[in-house]
């Protein structure tokens with residue numbers, strides 16, 4: 001493997017390490033691990049992209065087969081001063097999984113559900129597990145993981161945690177930060193740390209919590225003044241875990257969970273080894289209302305009133321999307337049943353729960 005000198009400096013300004021460092025990295029990974037070491041041009045080209053518009057050629061890609069491989073790769077990369085970039089499904093849209101780094105792909109071998117506790121309503125999973133695969137395994141228990149990203153057939157739980165992902169039903173269930181109870185993760189120095197409720201942390205976790213609490217205290221006023229008061233935030237770190245600024249508190253009882261610091265950190269604080277997730281009962285009853293609007297603005301304006309009725313999802317579909325779906329023979333017949341005339345926009349409003357809502361007892365799924 002030789003890296004073309006021209007590719008050392010890439011458009012995004014990121015710089016690849018010198019060739020001899022890259023070669024040494026590949027050699028040491030081959031000798032010390034059982035993983036696939038992919039430093040050829042084709043593999044580096046494949047891993048240069050994700051679902052975003054960015055392209056940055058990585059130093060190389062590494063597909064670990066077991067946890068020891070990951071820990072060893074982190075140690076070698078640290079030793080050679082090569083950045084490490086964890087990757088799940090690579091469906092990020094802002095270039096999160098592209099970089100002049102050693103890309104470590106969890107999606108091939110870290111796909112197991114490690115534990116399901118039906119009574120507690122929790123599951124512990126590996127980071128490369130795809131959301132749909134988790135939910136298929138939970139279904140027989142009457143449970144699901146309700147952070148339903150659109151990319152559920154590709155997105156991995158590790159990537160979802162990295163991005164603080166949300167879904168169409170986040171209005172009811174919250175996003176990742178509200179549904180992760182704990183994480184086990186490697187720090188850049190190779191330490192494996194359990195992140196969870198602050199009261200039950202080990203020595204290293206407690207030290208990190210103390211440090212973060214100090215930072216949060218020191219910057220309390222800035223945090224209160226400038227932290228975006230929104231439900232999903234993925235820019236910057238969740239320094240507000242000690243003084244919640246989120247529209248929806250991170251925990252129901254106001255307690256602090258250090259795992260929430262990692263959510264939305266895009267793999268920059270630690271490398272996730274496993275996640276403990278909060279599950280939800282699968283709703284037994286669902287009803288979908290489709291509301292047609294003459295203008296886009298009217299649809300946007302109505303959403304604020306509709307959310308007060310307690311729906312599980314409110315999705316806006318504009319005329320462009322309506323036209324595109326009508327042009328698709330697979331969707332056309334279904335979409336046509338939802339339209340009254342030629343609306344400028346529609347709102348898909350779902351209600352769900354353990355029993356059929358009273359408002360729906362006399363009707364089927366309706367459009368109005």
Ligand SMILES: Cc1cc2nc3c(=O)[nH]c(=O)nc-3n(C[C@H](O)[C@H](O)[C@H](O)COP(=O)(O)OP(=O)(O)OC[C@H]3O[C@@H](n4cnc5c(N)ncnc54)[C@H](O)[C@@H]3O)c2cc1C
Nearest residue numbers: 086088089090091092150156158159162165166266267272
């Ligand atoms: C068409 C389309 C629709 C989308 N819809 C949604 C949506 O509805 N909701 C939504 O939230 N997003 C959506 N996205 C964005 C993306 O699909 C999600 O954020 C998804 O959860 C990312 O999962 P992934 O496995 O692909 O993560 P990746 O893209 O592989 O990684 C995401 C981040 O997590 C980090 N990471 C991955 N594994 C680890 C690990 N083991 N340890 C530490 N860090 C790790 C990565 O370094 C990266 O920073 C959409 C994207 C597309 C293309």
